[in-house]
Amino acid sequence: LDEAAMAAAQARLDRLTKPPGSLGQLEAYAVRLAGIAGTVQARFPKKAVVVMAADHGVVEEGVSAYPAEVTPQMVRNFLTGGAAINALARLAGADVVCVDVGVAVDIDHPALVRKKVRYGTANFTKGPAMTRAEALEALCVGIEVAEELADRGYRLLATGEMGIGNTTSAAALLAAFTGDDPADCVGRGTGVNAAALARKAEAVRRALAVNRPDPHDPVDVLHKVGGLEIAALAGLMLGAAARRVPVVVDGFPASSAALVACRLAPRVKDYLFPSHQSAERGHRRLLALLGLAPPLHVDMRLGEGTGAVLAFHLLEAACRIRDEMATFADAGVSGPVVAEEAAQP
């Protein structure tokens, strides 16, 4: 991060007609965006949500309320503009970039970015979800997509995903990295009942017992119990950080990808912005591990990048504040009564 740009951004914020720090996280965002862009006036003329799509072999264990066929069906819905992420991206002025990194069937659509690594993962309760080489390939897909978007002028990205069964993989990653009890890592995902929730916990427990992922080797964990879209999102974060593009992180699967990315390269965290606290149990734990405090608390549990795209608004608001407010001097507004009255940080 560019310390000089951050100091200049902070100095500008402190001259504006408001008590110092009174805009809370919006001010922190403006400062960090300056540090990332290397200029006080960071802007996002183009922004996108990247929806990585893939299937999960573990679905055959009965861990999802929806059948795997919904993954390609929803990809088509994204491509024709009918999903929640499309509505929210239009509101945010963001493009939806949909990438097939591992859907179990082929999808034919001119707008689909085709980077399929394999046709879905294997059922990780019986062996590794994918090979180590495939996990690295999926990471590279994300890096490539980030680079292509940076080249095309995108200056702000959000993580999106589609993959029936992927909250089970996210829970397995969380349990593998932390050693937490699988029962504390799983949640209701798209809305499973108590029986399916128990099957999710059991699937995670078996996945760890069968695969024995090494928590000190992020790629080992990723290929054994991860997902192709989760790997690609981790790569997206690595690629974006390398190109100094900030990334807003969505819910539980995206946050598990953020954990992988940060374990691979801890400084990636400087480029990540939180979005929402989802209704998914393990998400809170992941956010705490990442040190991200989400600004939105709206009980969402949809995925697709919906929470991240909603949070674009807060980064935009931070930029508007920075650019449009009058200073105390310009507006002729008095400062604090006596300097000592100001609260100590």
Added chain:
Amino acid sequence: LDEAAMAAAQARLDRLTKPPGSLGQLEAYAVRLAGIAGTVQARFPKKAVVVMAADHGVVEEGVSAYPAEVTPQMVRNFLTGGAAINALARLAGADVVCVDVGVAVDIDHPALVRKKVRYGTANFTKGPAMTRAEALEALCVGIEVAEELADRGYRLLATGEMGIGNTTSAAALLAAFTGDDPADCVGRGTGVNAAALARKAEAVRRALAVNRPDPHDPVDVLHKVGGLEIAALAGLMLGAAARRVPVVVDGFPASSAALVACRLAPRVKDYLFPSHQSAERGHRRLLALLGLAPPLHVDMRLGEGTGAVLAFHLLEAACRIRDEMATFADAGVSGPVVAEEAAQP
């Protein structure tokens, strides 16, 4: 609320390509907005933040980091577009309506709505802040403004306020209604130090001892320890509810006004939407009393209506979801595997 419109809105949301309820509060907002508007397709072609401005005699007790002269200075800043609320209102596509309901000096500006009830409140540590008649007059100012805006086609309002010293009045209202210890009701406001924070608690303690407000008589509490802008905001909520216009409630002073409004007419609550959890201590308590769960957690403590206007975005997002998403049938997306797999609410 129109139960039929709410049921129709819920039915529409449940046909859209997402797990039922997975958009959390956005879905709840869409349903309640339908109930308020009496139609599924509630829209906000015109929206505004109403900034009620007034001064507080209690400032002479040294309870604020800023001098009282900042109130009229900031009102001029609002009128010339240089304040945080102006930047955020532009982003939201909302108008800023600034009302002088009790600034201690006269302000000459064509865009100012002049409804001054008196030149600031009296110091409520020595007697009532205003007379009962003045409190009723200030309430009526808010009702009038809501009616005028409804007549001019505004279909969504946010509460804003400007009044150096008004977090002390909000804390006094909270303590008067609840009997809570004044020390638990005050916070750092615009950023006072520990000594001033102690003076705030002491001012509230004396205000209650001197005035003995009756918690069962909201107008008694309001005239004795309230503020003119707080009274006007309570009136705004009453007037808006009467005209079926939803109101997004900002921070601590606005929430104290919401408590007054709900004590006067409990059904007003149906028309109120929360915005943010501010850094101000008593705000959390007020939100709990009101039963409002704020969607934004960004540590803001500026006032002016900034949090409420930021939250307009979430109501807009709720409407976009409702209007723009494809249904399962239209998009050819499969539903849950078996009906029983869906989580019970």
